[in-house]
Amino acid sequence: MALGRETWRLAFKLVIRQPGRSALTMLGLAIGVGAFIAMVSFGEGARRSVVAQFEVLGTNLIKLQTSNPGSNPRPAVPLTDADVRFIEREATTVARVLPVARRNTPVAFGGEQRPTWVNGVAPGYIGIHSWELAAGGNFDKTDLDERAKVCVLGQTNVRELFGDRDPLGETVTLAGSVPCRVVGVLAEKGFSTNGIDLDDIALVPYTMYNTHLTDRPTYAYVEVEPTNKGLMDAAREELTDILRRAHGIQEDEPNDFVASTPLEVIRAADRTAKILGTLLASIAAVSLLVGGIGIMNIQLVSVAERTEEIGVRAAIGASPAQILTQFLIEGLILTLIGTLAGVTLGIAVATLVAENMGWPRVISPSGVGLSATFGVAVGLLFGYLPARRAALLDPIHALRRE
């Protein structure tokens, strides 16, 4: 209908001819919509960032550890080579079994000596934890079988013992008496979230560790990789069953070990991050509502300011319905522009923050769609009241006011 299009055109002109007032009206809504999009993006970005950090721990590993809960009358039985071999023989869902033995013991080179964590591990340990080598190589299956006296050093040990010198090919002394050739250097990993220096470490073949670095070969923990990621739960059940049998645990007795998956930790972190995200979104939703109220207030002021104009329009022959429509359309135009500005603002802020925080920039179309819809709805809802007030103005009073 021609009148409809004309009404839009005239309303648009009016909006453009009062840029200051229009901008003020839209500001609240734009900020509200922008905040909503940005907050949803922050929440999701932070969540993915947290999850990614936990995933470095290895999402597809089951960790077996000795455990002795207070209620358990049995003494703790450490995990041994026998357990590892039993698992390797019995388990059907397991691809690799990686035992880890560790102790804090001195490492020495030249005149320097310092305590460090020495981990007896399998060659696959580095890869499965996404660790990287800065120089040299890793020890291999042959080294493992031959109980070779070789090691891969963390950056802290390299720095403290060798300074600027190249450690590759040099021989360090472990535990005061075991000479060990340096075959590789780990890339720097920094500190863990609880303040442990992850570079203060030396990796050796666990066979060599069992032979030369300990009197009683036991493992701190055993990491198990299932044949595929989907078998995590099945593998955990099977491992629990096997270890119970290996330790001779009766049906009514509790486990003397724990079989845990990083997935559980990740899920917990994921849940926490999601709660945080919801919280952020709720706060942003409030600001969106406030933005809508802002539109209503300015439109109400505008109706009061434009009393004369409304009276003139009414006297000329505009029906209450036409005046209502005009104000609704004006509100709608302001709402649409404000929402559009808010979407742009929100995406810009989300991008900026994501870049600075090193998060992945996550802008979900559904989040943008939701906030845009919500923004327009809020604008319309709060635009209606002033429009109705304008339509109900008595033209006689409206014209008398001067």
Add this chain to the structure above:
Amino acid sequence: MLANASPTGAPVIETRGLTKVYPNSVGSVPVLAGVDMSIAHGEIVALRGPSGSGKSTLLNILGCLDRPTRGAYLLGGSDVSALTREEQAWVRLHYIGFIFQSFHLLGHATALENVTLPLHYAGVPREKSEQMGRELLARVGLSHRHEHFPTQLSGGERQRVAIARALTGRPPVVLADEPTGALDTKTGAEIMRLLLELRDERKTSIILVTHDPEVADYADRQIFLRDGRVVDRSEVPDGPRS
């Protein structure tokens, strides 16, 4: 809804016993107490009377901005005394043009947009309404001022825009409330001459509310109001402004 304005001499406006009572705390105050009047096609009538005589109320009722408490108001032969707000708006749009003392132009609209506003509400397509608007602006001597905003126009020019606006819908009746009240004498006289010319061209009936006897002299006939009644001229005390 209403019969077309007929040139046969039947009155365009006729009121019978028009009464308006405003309730207040002590009872009710009659502002109009039975006004009978009749205005012919193409007639210019000056409505005069002291403040409080009921002029404004009568004008509001004649302009379908207000409704009488009692009595009949026939516009073009149809009773319009008890219409809804939407119906009143429709009657104003098609039958009545308003001219105000303080012009009442829309500040954010150009002269042309002000003039075409009634056509917009009547649903006339833009090209046609703009053409009609340009013609009318040319007729009131403002062909060079289409795109000017009211603040860029002089008082006389603004009133010409307002007159053009009142006439765009070709209403049979124009209500002019002190149309020269905000203008100097010379400009006021020009505006009155313009109204007379337009009446002659279009056979529009004009009801003119004024305090100014000189302005009232442009009218074909004068109606005096006192205490809500039409009275003879002799009954109105001849004050300096009435």
